[in-house]
Amino acid sequence: MSGMDVGRLLAMARKELREFRRTPFILGAMVVLPVIFIVEPLIDIFRLGSSTPASVVQKVVGVTFLLMLIVPAVLPSTIAAYSVIGERDQGTLEPLLTTPVRRSELLLGKALAAMIPSVLASYVIFAVVLLCAHLFASNQTVVATLSNGPEILAEVLFAPLLSGWSIAVGTGISARASDVRIAQQLGTLASLPPLAVTALVSFQVLSPSVPVAVGFGLGLLVIDIAMWRVVAAMFDRERLITGARALTAGGGAGGGLPPGTARRIEMVHGGGHE
Amino acid sequence: MDRPAPGVGGGGAEPPARDGPALRVSGLTKRFGDRAAFEDVSFEVARGEVFGFLGPNGAGKTTTVRTLGTLLAPTSGSAEVAGIPLSAQNGEAIRRRISVMPENPGLYLRLTVRENLELFAALYGLRAPTVRIESALDAVGLADRSEDRCGRLSKGLRQRVGLARALLNDPEVMFLDEPTSGLDPVAAREVHELINGWRQRGVTVFLTTHRLEEAERLCDRVAILNTRLRSVGRPKDLRSRLFGGSLVVETAAPLPDPGAVFGRVTAVKEWSEGDHGDYLLSVSDPRQAAPDVARAVVAAGADLVSLSESQHSLEDVYLQLIDDGSAPQ
Numbered sequence: 001m002s003g004m005d006v007g008r009l010l011a012m013a014r015k016e017l018r019e020f021r022r023t024p025f026i027l028g029a030m031v032v033l034p035v036i037f038i039v040e041p042l043i044d045i046f047r048l049g050s051s052t053p054a055s056v057v058q059k060v061v062g063v064t065f066l067l068m069l070i071v072p073a074v075l076p077s078t079i080a081a082y083s084v085i086g087e088r089d090q091g092t093l094e095p096l097l098t099t100p101v102r103r104s105e106l107l108l109g110k111a112l113a114a115m116i117p118s119v120l121a122s123y124v125i126f127a128v129v130l131l132c133a134h135l136f137a138s139n140q141t142v143v144a145t146l147s148n149g150p151e152i153l154a155e156v157l158f159a160p161l162l163s164g165w166s167i168a169v170g171t172g173i174s175a176r177a178s179d180v181r182i183a184q185q186l187g188t189l190a191s192l193p194p195l196a197v198t199a200l201v202s203f204q205v206l207s208p209s210v211p212v213a214v215g216f217g218l219g220l221l222v223i224d225i226a227m228w229r230v231v232a233a234m235f236d237r238e239r240l241i242t243g244a245r246a247l248t249a250g251g252g253a254g255g256g257l258p259p260g261t262a263r264r265i266e267m268v269h270g271g272g273h274e
Numbered sequence: 275m276d277r278p279a280p281g282v283g284g285g286g287a288e289p290p291a292r293d294g295p296a297l298r299v300s301g302l303t304k305r306f307g308d309r310a311a312f313e314d315v316s317f318e319v320a321r322g323e324v325f326g327f328l329g330p331n332g333a334g335k336t337t338t339v340r341t342l343g344t345l346l347a348p349t350s351g352s353a354e355v356a357g358i359p360l361s362a363q364n365g366e367a368i369r370r371r372i373s374v375m376p377e378n379p380g381l382y383l384r385l386t387v388r389e390n391l392e393l394f395a396a397l398y399g400l401r402a403p404t405v406r407i408e409s410a411l412d413a414v415g416l417a418d419r420s421e422d423r424c425g426r427l428s429k430g431l432r433q434r435v436g437l438a439r440a441l442l443n444d445p446e447v448m449f450l451d452e453p454t455s456g457l458d459p460v461a462a463r464e465v466h467e468l469i470n471g472w473r474q475r476g477v478t479v480f481l482t483t484h485r486l487e488e489a490e491r492l493c494d495r496v497a498i499l500n501t502r503l504r505s506v507g508r509p510k511d512l513r514s515r516l517f518g519g520s521l522v523v524e525t526a527a528p529l530p531d532p533g534a535v536f537g538r539v540t541a542v543k544e545w546s547e548g549d550h551g552d553y554l555l556s557v558s559d560p561r562q563a564a565p566d567v568a569r570a571v572v573a574a575g576a577d578l579v580s581l582s583e584s585q586h587s588l589e590d591v592y593l594q595l596i597d598d599g600s601a602p603q
Contacts, residue, residue, distance in 0.1 A: 005399065007396055007399065008396060008397050010396075011392075011393055011397060012393075012397075014393075015382065015385070015393045018384075018385055018389060019382060019384050019385065022384040022385075023384065090380070090382075091376070091378040091379075091380040092380040092381065092382055093380070094340075094345065094374075094376045094380055095374065095375070095376060095394075095436075095439065097345055098343050098344070098369055098372070098373070098374040099369060099394060099397040099398055100366045100369045100370045100397065100398060100399065101397045102366070237344075237345055237346075238345065241340060241345050241346065242306070242340075242346065
């Protein structure tokens with residue numbers, strides 16, 4: 001990451017956000033998903049009477065937290081899965097790669113753009129649900145549990161970290177996939193496993209506490225960083241342009257290969273090279 | 275100019291050679307598996323030159339542009355782009371000094387013209403992006419369409435946006451891959467005028483094209499590629515190298531014995547009858563041979579209707595070279 005140009009990174013992120021704003025599918029998802037994930041848990045919370053058993057309350061709280069973490073887990077993976085292959089499909093990748101933009105700037109710019117709306121949506125959902133529960137819920141146990149420090153900490157920490165995982169996986173798939181739809185389906189699938197961890201916390205299989213939240217948060221952070229390293233290594237200009245990765249003598253211009261690498265061409269799949 | 279100091283951010287880039295050619299390519303080869311996209315290609319392009327790169331589909335033109343544009347790594351050989359050796363380490367430094375416009379200009383169709391240019395101005399790290407954007411828009415005549423979304427522009431206008439983008443970083447070498455592909459004659463002519471304007475400003479343009487009349491009109495020199503380089507030179511030189519000089523003689527009536535008439539003229543090497551009752555003479559120097567030919571025809575009692583120098587088109591040269599796989603460079 002040394003020598004990364006923040007201006008270029010932000011330019012990429014700004015471009016992505018402008019495109020999202022004008023893409024009906026993404027805009028629709030950004031609006032509809034939060035509405036669903038606000039309304040659904042609120043209905044459950046408002047149904048709870050003052051004498052509802054604690055076990056039922058805990059289940060509702062667990063589902064509420066889980067729903068709120070689905071948005072940052074699933075939404076960015078769909079966006080990220082489109083990020084590279086979408087550029088290739090519309091012919092914008094080649095002009096982009098002929099500028100001085102670095103791999104890290106390009107990928108992180110795209111990641112930032114996918115993460116900001118998803119995490120913001122998650123926080124807004126959480127805030128609205130919490131506020132409505134405080135104002136209108138008749139069951140005070142659910143209000144107290146939702147306002148529990150470790151639960152809030154888990155929400156605040158897990159949303160960006162889950163989003164980071166989803167974006168990394170989605171981008172990695174996007175860099176290798178040959179079809180946008182397949183990339184998005186795989187991206188959504190791959191974004192789900194970390195939710196299992198949060199489900200354990202949400203449903204108190206693991207008792208939520210500050211150390212548990214921070215511990216899982218750190219675990220996710222390590223996984224995210226490792227995943228991003230893998231994704232960055234997968235981003236090869238030559239492969240992205242032609243579908244083939246070239247290993248050349250003397251170090252080529254595009255692949256960033258060390259000088260002296262044996263002369264060999266590895267075909268991944270045929271490309272229409274002229 | 276917003277171009278950064280040589281080598282900045284280039285990850286150990288060598289300083290560019292300002293006095294040398296804009297492009298120097300030596301024995302460059304790119305293979306995909308067993309198939310050569312192009313092989314053992316060597317040429318130089320001088321600074322300020324408009325250099326045409328011609329060849330049939332699959333000849334390796336686009337792959338050559340991608341290789342010189344640092345998108346693909348060459349399999350072997352060497353090259354200097356804008357005075358910088360083509361290598362993995364120098365990729366970023368080269369990309370700062372060049373611009374590449376692919377056949378499909380690759381615009382973000384949901385963004386406006388200005389937003390597209392703003393992105394690329396930021397990626398090039400231009401210090402005065404607004405000024406550069408306005409200047410590029412003026413250069414391609416799109417100042418009044420800057421707030422239009424690219425998706426709503428015609429193909430010709432999109433091509434111009436691509437050209438504006440290619441101008442943003444004030445490149446030392448501009449690679450234009452089939453810039454008039456799919457354009458109507460009016461739009462194509464507008465692109466030609468732009469390229470001509472850049473030539474007058476001293477911009478080096480590397481132009482790949484199928485359109486031979488385009489190459490003939492725009493290019494100082496052309497290279498003809500069919501996986502291997504067939505020939506490089508000025509269109510006029512290629513013509514005379516391949517076909518020599520020739521004269522077309524038209525008479526009012528067929529000559530009774532054309533062999534005897536033309537055989538008397540020492541400058542005539544060969545002759546043949548043309549398709550329209552005229553005669554095609556192969557000569558070493560048409561201007562020198564023409565008076566002798568005229569005298570010989572008149573002396574034979576024929577009525578000379580016209581005597582002109584035959585012009586082989588670049589298309590003739592191209593077809594000859596593409597057909598003849600063994601043609602020397």
